[in-house]
Amino acid sequence: MSKFFMNTRNALVNDAIEGTIVGSRWQNLVQLDVDPFIRVVVRKEWQKDRVALISGGGSGHEPAHVGFVGKGMLTAAVCGDIFASPSVDAVLSAILAVTGEPGCLLIVKNYTGDRLNFGLAAEKAKRLGYRVELVMVDDDISLPDNKQPRGIAGTALIHKIAGYAAEQGLTLAEVTALAQKAIGATASIGVAMTGCNLPEEEGGAARIKDGHVELGLGIHGEPGAQTLPTVNSRELIQVMVDKLSAHLPAQGPVAALINNLGGVSPLEMSVLTKELVHSALRDRLSYLIGPAPLVSALDMKGFSLSLLALDATLTTALLAEVETAGWQPAVRWQPLTRQQAANPRQTTRVTPSVNARTGNIIDVVTETLLTLENELNRLDSLVGDGDTGTTFAAGAREIATLNREGQLPQDDPAALLTLIGDKLATIMGGSSGVLMSIFFTAAGQQVAEGQPLAQALLAGLQQMKHYGGAERGDRTLIDALQPALEALAEGADLRHAADAARAGADATAAMDKANAGRSAYLNSDNLTGHKDPGAYAIEKAFANLAAQAG
Numbered sequence: 001m002s003k004f005f006m007n008t009r010n011a012l013v014n015d016a017i018e019g020t021i022v023g024s025r026w027q028n029l030v031q032l033d034v035d036p037f038i039r040v041v042v043r044k045e046w047q048k049d050r051v052a053l054i055s056g057g058g059s060g061h062e063p064a065h066v067g068f069v070g071k072g073m074l075t076a077a078v079c080g081d082i083f084a085s086p087s088v089d090a091v092l093s094a095i096l097a098v099t100g101e102p103g104c105l106l107i108v109k110n111y112t113g114d115r116l117n118f119g120l121a122a123e124k125a126k127r128l129g130y131r132v133e134l135v136m137v138d139d140d141i142s143l144p145d146n147k148q149p150r151g152i153a154g155t156a157l158i159h160k161i162a163g164y165a166a167e168q169g170l171t172l173a174e175v176t177a178l179a180q181k182a183i184g185a186t187a188s189i190g191v192a193m194t195g196c197n198l199p200e201e202e203g204g205a206a207r208i209k210d211g212h213v214e215l216g217l218g219i220h221g222e223p224g225a226q227t228l229p230t231v232n233s234r235e236l237i238q239v240m241v242d243k244l245s246a247h248l249p250a251q252g253p254v255a256a257l258i259n260n261l262g263g264v265s266p267l268e269m270s271v272l273t274k275e276l277v278h279s280a281l282r283d284r285l286s287y288l289i290g291p292a293p294l295v296s297a298l299d300m301k302g303f304s305l306s307l308l309a310l311d312a313t314l315t316t317a318l319l320a321e322v323e324t325a326g327w328q329p330a331v332r333w334q335p336l337t338r339q340q341a342a343n344p345r346q347t348t349r350v351t352p353s354v355n356a357r358t359g360n361i362i363d364v365v366t367e368t369l370l371t372l373e374n375e376l377n378r379l380d381s382l383v384g385d386g387d388t389g390t391t392f393a394a395g396a397r398e399i400a401t402l403n404r405e406g407q408l409p410q411d412d413p414a415a416l417l418t419l420i421g422d423k424l425a426t427i428m429g430g431s432s433g434v435l436m437s438i439f440f441t442a443a444g445q446q447v448a449e450g451q452p453l454a455q456a457l458l459a460g461l462q463q464m465k466h467y468g469g470a471e472r473g474d475r476t477l478i479d480a481l482q483p484a485l486e487a488l489a490e491g492a493d494l495r496h497a498a499d500a501a502r503a504g505a506d507a508t509a510a511m512d513k514a515n516a517g518r519s520a521y522l523n524s525d526n527l528t529g530h531k532d533p534g535a536y537a538i539e540k541a542f543a544n545l546a547a548q549a550g
Contacts, residue, residue: 003197003299012199013039013059013081020066026323028070032097038090039079040097041066046075048100051166051175055107055159056091057114058083060196061219064156064295067326073163074107074324082199082298083220085113091121095130103131103172105179107158109151110138133176135162139188139306141247142216142225152219153259153295154186154306157318160327164317178313185309187247189240192217192224192261192302193231215239219261219297233268237275237305244307245280253286255318255330257306262296264303272303277333286310287318287330294326350419353411362403362410364548368541369396379533388432388533395428395436413453417444417460431468432534439464454489461485472504475511477534480504484542498539498546505539508532 006012017039021029032040046052056065056078065077076094080086095104104125108118115136122132139154162179170178193213208214213231216224230236248254258273269291277285287310291303308314318330369392376389399420402408409415421441424433443460447453461482470476472483483500492500509531531539 004199006199009199013079016059016062017041017066017079020062020325024070024325026070026325028323029066032093034093035089037087038093039086040076040090040094041069041079042076042094042098043069043071043074045071046098048098049102050100050169051102051172052076052095052098052100052104053107053159053162053166053175054078054091054094054098054104055155056080056086056094056118057109057111058085058220060298061295063293063326068156068159068163068324070322070324072167072320072322072324073159073327075104075166080113085111085117088117088120088124091118092124095121095125095132096128099125099130099132101131103133105162105166105172105175106132106134107155107162107179108134108136109155110136110148111150112148114151131172133172135176135179135183137183137186139183139186140190140216140218141187141243142189150218150222152188152190152306153257153304154183154188154308156259156294156327157186157255157257157289157306157308158182160320160322161314161317163322164320167320178317182308182314182317185248185314186306187244188257188304188306189215189243190217190219190224190259190261190302190304191215191228191236191240192297192300194263194301195221196262196298196300198298213302217300217302219295219300221297221300233271233275237272237279240305241276241279241281244305248307248309252284253310253315254281254284255287255289255308255310255315256281256285257294257308258288258290258292259295259304259306260291260293261300261302261304262293263299263301266291269303276305277335281307285333286315288333289318289328289330292328294328350409350412350415352407353409354406355410358410358413358416359403359408360548361545362399362408364544365541366396366400366403368544369393369537370400372537372540376533376537379530379536382530384533388537391428391430391432392534392537395424395433398423398427414444414448417441417447417456420444435464435468438467454485458482458485458489473511475508475532475535477532477538479508479532480535480538480542484538494542494546494549498542501535501539501542505531505535508535 028044029041030044052075054076055074058080060082068074069077075098078086078090078094106118108114122134125132137151137155137158138149140150140152158179161182162175165175165178191213195207213228214224215226215228260269273291373389373393377386380386380388417440421437425437439460442463443456446456446459470478472478480501483504484497487497487500
């Protein structure tokens with residue numbers, strides 16, 4: 001079964017080219033209308049008054065090569081089928097379409113098919129009277145004994161530098177010389193933990209064992225140089241930097257291209273970038289390109305690093321602006337800076353005070369929740385993920401300890417509620433902690449503004465409902481807490497409030513649908529007959545408060 005979003009295999013490349021052209025923000029690309037199997041994309045505004053740059057190769061390496069066509073980079077891209085070199089006729093069609101008196105430079109990745117097809121097209125074009133030169137990019141250093149190093153992501157750097165030279169109106173010889181200089185100053189190496197999936201082909205991505213990566217895996221899935229038993233980012237970057245550094249001058253600034261081979265998440269690519277700037281290259285890094293896919297390998301779960309040894313000319317070329325969809329502008333690397341900010345945990349300052357009645361209420365509630373830990377977990381395991389008791393107990397334990405050690409402002413209700421809210425957000429964690437923190441924090445604000453305690457607690461509940469999205473009847477602790485607080489606000493005593501909480505909790509056992517929390521994903525068979533654990537906790541807390549009050 002194919003793992004590709006596509007219409008048909010035969011139409012895949014042509015469909016992708018059309019989508020790339022119509023989606024380009026520069027609207028500066030056109031496709032040559034020659035033959036369905038000749039896939040050439042060129043600059044729309046090209047006037048043949050400067051050296052033309054043509055590159056290409058197999059598709060599947062997007063945004064290369066069409067994504068690099070535009071002002072300041074390529075004049076034309078010739079696209080083959082997936083991982084297959086374009087034909088001689090396709091390359092020749094590109095040469096004939098864009099080459100004027102200044103001539104044309106072909107930039108070719110060092111693969112046999114590309115060398116042969118682009119090379120033969122160059123010779124045919126010369127026979128027709130065109131001035132054509134060819135450079136081969138061989139930046140892959142992963143196989144040191146290979147007499148024909150492959151061209152991989154460093155090719156994008158050559159496109160950029162040669163494109164700058166051509167845009168400045170340099171001669172064909174000068175453009176070729178600068179491209180060759182850039183090739184000699186570039187080294188790349190890749191690593192991957194899976195191969196890539198090909199259209200209508202299964203199993204291609206699963207060759208490498210879990211927990212391992214292959215160093216030097218080719219951009220078409222060719223075997224690499226060695227397998228490493230690690231996926232640790234710091235260790236991988238260290239290995240790659242050590243190997244790359246051996247191919248560059250011992251000193252001097254470098255630019256680093258961090259290339260996503262197609263299947264690595266942006267989160268992971270950012271981690272890899274962080275490790276690169278903290279590596280042994282730290283003091284030599286001047287510019288970063290990426291992290292981004294520039295020369296990908298379909299959906300390969302891997303990345304590559306390309307280093308370019310810089311001088312003034314190469315730096316100027318690298319930084320010049322372009323109008324292409326695929327290039328990522330180089331940014332000057334500078335160490336992370338941090339801005340001092342207030343710690344929200346340190347903003348609540350309270351003065352401990354004593355109020356025997358308040359301290360006793362805190363003791364009763366926290367002891368109730370600690371005693372119920374296992375029972376609440378059992379109830380929650382029937383309707384949720386089984387951690388309500390543990391979550392409530394964590395908050396209760398912290399508040400009980402502060403109460404026992406005399407660190408709470410018992411005689412200052414506003415400060416007490418606010419402090420409890422601060423602690424629960426940190427200690428309880430998850431949604432429950434935040435919701436209870438909102439409840440106590442909002443109630444504390446209301447008390448500070450002069451509201452009676454019962455009305456303040458109802459206001460806190462309203463804010464909890466507002467942010468949490470649950471209402472009475474949604475099968476949550478609100479079904480017990482709201483009627484209890486409403487009873488208190490209407491002047492009822494704790495016994496009547498406890499009765500209201502119990503009735504609300506009992507009602508949750510008859511509800512066959514939850515509209516909030518993890519229980520919302522369960523069917524009625526899991527819910528009916530079981531009280532919501534949060535509502536049950538509220539019921540028992542009020543019951544024990546009423547019993548203690550007599």
